[in-house]
Amino acid sequence: MAQMNKKWVVLCSTAITAVYAAGYFTTETEAAMPPLPHHTQVSIPTNDISKNNNPSNVKSTYTNKHHISPKSLYKDGTYTGMGNNRRGSIEVSVTIKNDKITDVEVSHFAMHYSESDIAGLPSEVVQNQSEQVRNVSGATYSTRAFQDAVQNALSSAQNV
């Protein structure tokens, strides 16, 4: 590998160090202890945006697709949902805490399609190439099917 431009390498490695130096990342021992309140991955639309406001008159506006109510929208817990695309189906498990999605894990990937499809790489191509080629750069998988699966899970979590 060619000689690297040190400036960029140093910037990257100090960036990682800064996260640990600030104590933002749990160490192994801390991880074994009861978890601290979690940052949430995404927010779910609610009409209570006042907590995000500040005295500045510069504010963002957010539009919601769905009808919303002031009480909690979703029950806490982990819910599964399905999504489909032309390659097959995807099952996700969505974890909800205090009306926030805290985690989305792909729990099952299309019945008769290999998981390498996630990189747009059908099984026959894998077989023709080296067995080791399972990772492909430049293959951003559309999250549309995942999004459907998440919406499906959210509908079963709804607090009605």
Add this chain to the structure above:
Amino acid sequence: MKRTKLYMDTAVSIQIVTGKSTSEEAVTQKMNQAFEAFQKVEQACSRFSPDSELMSVCQQVGVPVSVSPFLFEPLKFALEIAKWTDGIFDPTVGKIMEYHGFNRHYLTGQSIESPSAATVTYRDIILNEQDRTLCLQKPLVIDLGAVAKGFAIDLAAHELKEFEGFVVNAGGDLFAGGVNDGGEAWEIGIQHPERKEEMVSTVLLSNEAICTSGGYERKSAAEADVHHLIDPKTKRSPKEWVSSSVIAPFAMMADAFSTASFLLGAAEGQRLMEQAGLQGILITSDLQLVRVGGL
């Protein structure tokens, strides 16, 4: 062991090659910590979540605000690349991206519309290294799409470095650590920009990252001919490259340089990679492969 979760509008897969002596609980714990890196970076840097650290900071103009390293570090890196490329790469491109329809949260469908001054550049963001604050000179929207994912990959890789081998793959931008099951370097394919099911090339990586910026995956819903890589000066998507893959010792570096070389176009993009001593594969709009750095 391999698991997949969703973060940053991308399926993030982590696979770990474990030695016989490693207990399953130990692997699971490290795996969870690696995923947690994505959660923390997304929570800090998302342009689509009203309650992200980034969006709350963007509501305060003219005042220095303390920020966490999950936001400070990738932003600092992005601003350095912006200086280096004279603003062709510019993290203040967020409002232009919103305008082109990249304004919807991938999970909730919630769209966002943010205030912004008419003309903004990276010079409108002042970072103070001493007290680690950020100060916006004008209302603007910061987009860290070209660095945040890379930074999360690097943090996740840092959590996994003790294993014999691992791959952190966030939608095709990835870090390959150590060796694969067979004790060899990881063989990584580079996707064909038009025929998704083919690869144009493969590379062997060990303790290195590769990121690909392509104009073929995320198209604007609002406007034909525009994809998610936008030149802030012309407000359009450049056309000289269709794909730019960069190999680097860190994913944040590979991520930023693949985007920057894509935006700079043919001659300048290639020169940028050579200046930084990086290897990569660029693909021209007539599908010619250009190998850089002796790859």
